[in-house]
Amino acid sequence: MTQETSTKAAVVFDIDGVVRDVSNSYRRAIADTVEYFTKAAYRPTPLDIDQLKSEGVWNNDWEASQELIYRYFSVQGQSREELQLDYNAVVAFFQSRYRGPDPNNLTGYICDEPLLLQSTYLDQLTQAGIAWGFFSGATRVSANYVLEKRLGLQSPVLIAMEDAPGKPDPSGLFATVSQIENSIEQKSAIVYVGDTVADMYTVEKARSLDSARTWIGVGVLPPHVQETATRSEAYSETLLRAGAAMVLSNVQQLTPIQIQKLISRVCA
Numbered sequence: 001m002t003q004e005t006s007t008k009a010a011v012v013f014d015i016d017g018v019v020r021d022v023s024n025s026y027r028r029a030i031a032d033t034v035e036y037f038t039k040a041a042y043r044p045t046p047l048d049i050d051q052l053k054s055e056g057v058w059n060n061d062w063e064a065s066q067e068l069i070y071r072y073f074s075v076q077g078q079s080r081e082e083l084q085l086d087y088n089a090v091v092a093f094f095q096s097r098y099r100g101p102d103p104n105n106l107t108g109y110i111c112d113e114p115l116l117l118q119s120t121y122l123d124q125l126t127q128a129g130i131a132w133g134f135f136s137g138a139t140r141v142s143a144n145y146v147l148e149k150r151l152g153l154q155s156p157v158l159i160a161m162e163d164a165p166g167k168p169d170p171s172g173l174f175a176t177v178s179q180i181e182n183s184i185e186q187k188s189a190i191v192y193v194g195d196t197v198a199d200m201y202t203v204e205k206a207r208s209l210d211s212a213r214t215w216i217g218v219g220v221l222p223p224h225v226q227e228t229a230t231r232s233e234a235y236s237e238t239l240l241r242a243g244a245a246m247v248l249s250n251v252q253q254l255t256p257i258q259i260q261k262l263i264s265r266v267c268a
Contacts, residue, residue, distance in 0.1 A: 008188045009259055011125060012176050015136035017195030017222035018251050019117045020146050025109035026061050027224070029098040033065040034072070036093055037085070042072045046224050047231075054238055056197040059137045059167045062091045099142070110145060116223070119151045121252045128256035133157030135176040135192070137166055168201035170209060177213075189214040189263045193251055195222045200242035216266050219244035220251050 016022045027049055035043040044052075049064070058064040066087060070080050100107035125132050133156065136143050140160040147153045157179045164172030177190055190213055192203050203217035219239030225231045226249060236247040245266060248254060 009129075009191065009263060010131040010133070010177065010180050010189070011191045011193060011254070011259065012173060012180075013117075013132065013134050013251065014192070014194035014196075014199050015134055015138050015143055015146060017116075018193055018220050019134075020113040020115055020150075021223045022113060023222065023224035025098060025113045028109055029094050030061055030065045030068070032097045033090060033094045034068045037065075037069045037090065038072050042068075044068050050225065050235070054197050056168060056201045056242065059196060059198040060161070061137075062087070062094055063166075065094055066090050106141075106145060110142060113146065114223075115146070115150060116220075117151070117251050119153060122151075122153070125256060128259075130256060130259060131180045133159075133176045133180045135159045135164075135172045137161050167196075167198040168205055170202050170206035173202055173206050174210070188212075189216065189267070191216045191218055191254075191259060191262070193218045193220060193254060195220045195239075197238060197242040200239055200244050204243045214263065214267055216262060217242075217244045218254060218262070219247035221247060221249050 013019060016026055023046065027046060030049055031043050031045075048068070052058050052064055052068060058067060066085055069085060069090070070083065073083055074080070095103070096108070098108050098110055100110075122132060134143065134147065136158070138160060140158070140162055143158055143160045147156050147158065157176060159172040159176045159179070164175055173190075173192060190206075192199065192206075192215070194200065194202070194217070200217045200219060203215050207215040219236070219242075221232055221235055225235040232249075239247050245262060
C-alpha cells in the first residue's frame with residue numbers, strides 16, 4: 001500500500017456480526033424474549049429476525065424484541081395500545097439471558113460468542129498506516145467485554161449505545177471518526193464495516209451530510225446466513241441494495257491491499 005493512500009484511510013467496525021458471532025447470543029436472546037412475552041406461543045426464527053432487521057430501523061435488539069412481540073399480537077387482533085408492553089421489563093428479561101442474572105458478573109450468552117476477528121488483523125491495518133475504531137449499537141459493557149477482555153485491545157476508540165443515537169443516525173459514526181482524528185491527520189476516506197441494512201444506511205446518511213470525505217460501506221455476512229448458498233446470496237443482495245460497495249464473508253478479507261483497491265475504485 002502506498003503511504004499516500006494509507007495516511008488518508010480509516011476503517012470503522014461494527015461489532016455484532018462483524019467482530020463476534022451473535023447468532024447464539026443476541027439473536028438467541030431476542031428469540032427467548034419474544035417467546036417469553038408471547039407465553040411460548042411464538043419464537044421467531046433467524047429468518048424472522050433478519051426480515052425485521054432488513055427494514056433498516058431495528059438495530060437495537062431490545063426494540064427489535066419488543067417489535068416482534070407487538071407484531072405477533074397484532075396478527076392475533078390485539079392493538080399495541082391494548083398490550084401496553086413494559087419496555088423496561090423487555091430489556092430486563094433480554095439482559096438476564098444475554099448477560100446473565102448478575103449484571104456485575106457476566107455469565108450469560110455473551111460468554112460463548114465466537115470471535116470473527118483477531119487482534120493480529122488490526123495490527124496489520126496499523127502497520128499499513130490505516131487507522132481504525134469501533135461504532136456499535138451494543139452497550140459499552142458488552143462492547144468492552146469483547147474488545148478488551150476477549151481481544152486484548154487497550155482502550156480502543158469506541159462509540160457504543162450509550163454514546164450516540166441508534167443507527168441509521170450517523171452521529172455515532174461521525175463521533176468515532178472524530179476520536180480517531182484526535183491523534184492523527186484528518187482522513188479523507190472512511191470505510192464502515194457492518195452486517196445490517198442499518199449499517200449501510202448509516203453510511204448513506206453520513207455521505208449526505210459530509211461530502212468532504214469519501215464514505216464507503218462494506219457489508220459482512222454474519223455466520224448464521226452462511227449456512228446455505230441461497231441465504232448468503234439473498235443477504236448479500238440485501239446489503240448491496242442498501243448501499244454496500246462490496247460484501248465479504250469475513251471481515252479479515254478486508255486487507256490493507258483490498259482497502260486501497262476499494263478506495264481507488266470508489267474514487268475513480
